[in-house]
Amino acid sequence: MYQLNENYQKLPGSYLFSTIAKKVAAFTEANPDKKVIRLGIGDVTQPLAPAIIEALHKAVDEMASAETFRGYAPDLGYDFLRNAIAEHDYKAKGCDISADEIFVSDGAKSDSANIQEIFGADCRIAVTDPVYPVYVDSNVMAGRCGDYNYDTQMWSRVIYMPCTKENGFAPAFPSETPDMIYLCFPNNPTGTTITKEQLQAWVDYANKNGSVILYDAAYEAYISEDNVAHSIYECEGAKTCAIELRSFSKNAGFTGVRLGFTVVPEELKCGDVSLHAMWARRHGTKFNGAPYIVQRAGEAVYSETGKAQLKEQVAYYMKNANTIKNGLQAAGYEVFGGVNAPYIWLKTPDGMTSWDFFDYLLEKANVVGTPGSGFGPSGEGYFRLTAFGSYENTVAALERIQAL
Ligand SMILES: *Cc1c(COP(=O)(O)O)cnc(C)c1O
Numbered sequence: 001m002y003q004l005n006e007n008y009q010k011l012p013g014s015y016l017f018s019t020i021a022k023k024v025a026a027f028t029e030a031n032p033d034k035k036v037i038r039l040g041i042g043d044v045t046q047p048l049a050p051a052i053i054e055a056l057h058k059a060v061d062e063m064a065s066a067e068t069f070r071g072y073a074p075d076l077g078y079d080f081l082r083n084a085i086a087e088h089d090y091k092a093k094g095c096d097i098s099a100d101e102i103f104v105s106d107g108a109k110s111d112s113a114n115i116q117e118i119f120g121a122d123c124r125i126a127v128t129d130p131v132y133p134v135y136v137d138s139n140v141m142a143g144r145c146g147d148y149n150y151d152t153q154m155w156s157r158v159i160y161m162p163c164t165k166e167n168g169f170a171p172a173f174p175s176e177t178p179d180m181i182y183l184c185f186p187n188n189p190t191g192t193t194i195t196k197e198q199l200q201a202w203v204d205y206a207n208k209n210g211s212v213i214l215y216d217a218a219y220e221a222y223i224s225e226d227n228v229a230h231s232i233y234e235c236e237g238a239k240t241c242a243i244e245l246r247s248f249s250k251n252a253g254f255t256g257v258r259l260g261f262t263v264v265p266e267e268l269k270c271g272d273v274s275l276h277a278m279w280a281r282r283h284g285t286k287f288n289g290a291p292y293i294v295q296r297a298g299e300a301v302y303s304e305t306g307k308a309q310l311k312e313q314v315a316y317y318m319k320n321a322n323t324i325k326n327g328l329q330a331a332g333y334e335v336f337g338g339v340n341a342p343y344i345w346l347k348t349p350d351g352m353t354s355w356d357f358f359d360y361l362l363e364k365a366n367v368v369g370t371p372g373s374g375f376g377p378s379g380e381g382y383f384r385l386t387a388f389g390s391y392e393n394t395v396a397a398l399e400r401i402q403a404l
Contacts, residue, residue: 007143012150014133016374020358027362037397038368039324039385042188044253046316048297049309052252055300059293073289076280077104077261081295084302085261089246095233097263101276103283104290104298107260108218108247112182113138114286115214115243115262118278119180126159126178128171130189130375130382132216135182153377162378163190165347169336170194177209184216186223189375189384190345191321191337196229203232206241212268212275213242221251221314223340239265243275250342252301252310259290259298317342320394321387327398328385342387345372357383365400 020040028036048056062068076082082099090097105111113134116125125139136158139145146156154160159178161171169192171183183202186193206213215232223230232238244263248254268275290298300306325338334347348357354371361367361383372382387394 005141007141010145010148011137011140012148016370020368020370023358023362024368027366031366034366036362036366036368037389037393037400039389039394039397040368040370041386041388042370043255044250044317044388045390046253046313048253048257049306049313051300051303051306051309052297055296055306056293059296063293070292073292073295075284075287075289077102077290078292078295081298082261084299088302088307090231090233090263093230093234095231096239097231097233097265101263101265103262103264103279104295105260105262105283105287106258106290107249107254108216108245109134111245111260111262112214112216114282115245115279116142116144116180118275118282119212123179124157124159124176125180125182126161126174126211127182128163128184128187129160129377130163130372130379131182132184132188133375135214135216160376160378163187163192164378165334165336168192169345170198173205178211181206181211181213182216183213184218186219186228186341187337187343188219188341189343189370189372189379190382191339191341191343191384192345193223193225193228193340195227196234197227199229199232200235203235203238203241207237211241212270213238215242215244217244218247218250219341220246221310222318222342224318225340228340233263233265239267241268243268243279248298248301251314252298252306253313254294254297257294257297259294316391317387320389320391323391323394323398324385324387327402331402331404338387344385344387346383346385348372348381348383351381354380354383361401364404365397367397367400 081104082102085102086097086099116139127135145158148155159174159176161174163169163171169190220230232242232244246261248259264276264279266276321338321342324344325335328335328346336345338344354373358371370384372379
């Protein structure tokens with residue numbers, strides 16, 4: 001009789017988004033005349049920019065003729081895309097990252113879930129709390145997290161680094177030394193970030209303690225402040241301790257198109273074993289390349305026209321973020337994030353739990369958001385609204401909230 005990977009059985013059900021969907025469905029059924037506005041979504045809504053559509057069409061046409069047809073893509077990505085990434089995302093920002101250190105993929109969710117497999121089974125992971133759930137769940141599946149405690153909502157072998165308004169949403173160095181440290185800045189779900197100096201301190205900490213940092217920079221395009229690093233490689237010494245994960249989903253609307261990349265520097269070594277070589281081996285064995293058509297679309301993200309159009313798209317969402325932030329503040333809420341990220345993290349009023357506030361907002365304002373407690377125990381008492389809706393809906397939602 002076969003056996004199953006028992007680690008999967010340890011995972012608690014993922015109730016957050018299914019519970020939200022059920023509650024919203026029940027409300028709309030009971031109140032068919034009320035128009036519900038959804039500011040809970042973590043997905044973009046604007047269409048792909050014209051420069052990207054043009055690149056897609058052109059690449060599709062190339063597939064129609066034997067002379068220009070492309071089959072399997074190189075495992076690690078086409079040079080035209082890896083060169084564009086190295087040039088625009090790194091060299092132009094003063095980071096010494098070469099095309100060879102870039103691994104093109106189908107997105108940052110898969111990369112952030114897969115990267116753990118090159119590390120030892122006994123490694124201790126550290127995550128911020130609240131957190132993007134993929135980092136923890138992928139390590140649970142690999143058997144690295146110990147047991148789940150339903151009361152504390154914590155795993156016995158995971159090191160949690162609370163991020164709350166008390167510490168300005170900047171994680172403190174944990175008392176136990178982690179092997180793998182997951183950081184995501186600007187952050188989902190809190191919409192907050194840390195300064196370049198604070199990130200440098202994490203790089204120094206990792207180098208000193210022999211830890212590796214897995215740095216998720218999916219929201220890099222939303223950074224508006226000067227003292228925030230766009231890449232961890234802006235920090236001195238990051239090439240010997242950090243892997244960076246990037247995505248085309250939030251900066252260019254590729255959530256349904258699928259494209260991302262991971263940077264593993266040549267200098268990143270454990271003893272004398274190269275992590276770059278290990279990730280190349282893993283990628284070559286388990287991944288057969290991102291589609292040619294999609295990589296051409298990714299290349300267009302870095303064209304002058306593409307860049308200008310995407311700047312506008314990001315500005316559109318950030319105008320929504322500003323509308324939410326200012327609207328909530330005017331209504332007396334304590335609000336965080338929304339300056340370098342398309343997420344607003346608010347403190348629930350009058351000591352309400354995150355779910356109490358969800359029900360209150362749905363029933364009284366017919367607005368849907370995401371309870372902070374769904375992202376980890378330190379998210380209790382907080383609530384996430386996203387800037388990914390339409391401007392009109394965002395304005396309407398805030399008018400309703402202000403009228404409460
Ligand atoms: C949206 C998001 C990603 C990107 O995922 P893709 O698979 O590239 O669409 C990665 N990390 C975080 C924290 C995100 O919110």
